[in-house]
Amino acid sequence: MFNLYVEPLRKLQLAAEGHGDIQPPDHLRARVKATMDPLPIWYEPFEDGNVDIDEFPIHALTQRPMHMYHSWGSQNAWLRQITGKNALYLPTKIWEENGFADGDYANVTSAHGTITVPVAHQAGLNENTVWTWNAIGKRKGAWALDEGAPEATEGFLLNHLIHELQPPKGDGMRWANSDPITGQAAWFDLRVKISKAVPKPSESQPAHPPIKSPVGKGPKNVARKVK
Numbered sequence: 001m002f003n004l005y006v007e008p009l010r011k012l013q014l015a016a017e018g019h020g021d022i023q024p025p026d027h028l029r030a031r032v033k034a035t036m037d038p039l040p041i042w043y044e045p046f047e048d049g050n051v052d053i054d055e056f057p058i059h060a061l062t063q064r065p066m067h068m069y070h071s072w073g074s075q076n077a078w079l080r081q082i083t084g085k086n087a088l089y090l091p092t093k094i095w096e097e098n099g100f101a102d103g104d105y106a107n108v109t110s111a112h113g114t115i116t117v118p119v120a121h122q123a124g125l126n127e128n129t130v131w132t133w134n135a136i137g138k139r140k141g142a143w144a145l146d147e148g149a150p151e152a153t154e155g156f157l158l159n160h161l162i163h164e165l166q167p168p169k170g171d172g173m174r175w176a177n178s179d180p181i182t183g184q185a186a187w188f189d190l191r192v193k194i195s196k197a198v199p200k201p202s203e204s205q206p207a208h209p210p211i212k213s214p215v216g217k218g219p220k221n222v223a224r225k226v227k
Contacts, residue, residue, distance in 0.1 A: 009181070012036040027171060035180045045189035046177065050167050051111045056191035058094070060108070061131040062158045063187065068135055085150035086136040087118045090194070091125035098196045105197035105204075110161035110190060116197050116205035117156045130194070132158065134187065140210035144217050147210050153203040160206060162190055 016024050016033035024032045034043060065083055088106060100106070106119045108130075117132075125131065137155035140147040162185065165174035177186045 006038040009036045010038040013038070027173070031180060045186075046166060047186065047189040047191050051191050053191060056110065056193050057128060058192050058194060059126075059129045059188075060088075060110075060158060060161070060190040060192045061129065061188050062134040062190075063131070064134045065136075080151070083133060083136055085118075085154040086133040086156065087120035087154075088130055088132045088156075089122035089125060090119050090130050091127045092121065092123050093127040094130065094194060095119075095121045098194065100196060103200075105200050107195045107197050108158075108161065108192050109194075110192045112163045113160050115156055115158070115160050116201050118154055118204065130192070132156075134158065137204065139208050141213050142211060144213045144215050146217055152210075153207075156204040158187070158190065161192060162186060 011020075012024075013033055013036040014020060015022060016029045016036065023029075067082055068079065088108065090100065090106075094100075098106070100119055100121070102120070104119055105116055108115050108117060122131075134157065136151060137157045138145060138149070138151040140149075140152040143151070145151060163177055166177045168174060176183075177189075178184060179186065
């Protein structure tokens with residue numbers, strides 16, 4: 001039997017409407033009622049209501065590669081060969097407006113910070129949307145990687161641009177910047193602006209000092225014996 005989470009959602013929504021013994025806090029009641037709808041709905045991304053969308057007109061998305069997500073405990077040589085680095089993929093409109101060329105870097109700025117990252121052209125994107133893989137960028141020394149590994153020099157994360165909390169709303173709280181149903185970090189609600197990085201940096205920014213690995217560095221080449 002499949003549970004599509006329709007009934008649990010409706011139970012939460014009913015509670016927000018005043019039904020049942022267990023009631024949500026009054027300051028969250030409206031949010032629970034609006035978002036816990038069992039039917040497919042759309043509501044404005046929280047970031048849209050918290051920033052100047054004219055200053056930050058671009059939506060930035062990031063998602064973890066499935067082959068990495070399902071191999072979290074076995075980060076090894078074959079996995080690195082699939083995605084050892086990432087780029088921020090730009091639609092044709094943004095690519096041409098900024099005069100980008102292969103190998104260029106971009107300054108990507110949100111209301112919370114700025115990163116400088118390699119870019120690539122992706123003609124199939126919505127003209128106001130950019131995206132990249134998540135979890136590729138690594139701090140130098142992490143994963144027992146060489147400090148010059150592409151994950152540490154070219155790889156990057158959008159996390160630096162996403163605050164853990166939403167701006168103050170006047171109710172004395174800083175609400176979590178996450179999906180109200182799943183709790184997922186707001187990797188699909190981020191708004192940014194983009195400009196060409198001139199001069200081109202030697203590596204992605206920010207670039208933090210290396211950390212010390214508790215284990216030795218992995219081999220640069222993995223040989224496979226064939227009988």
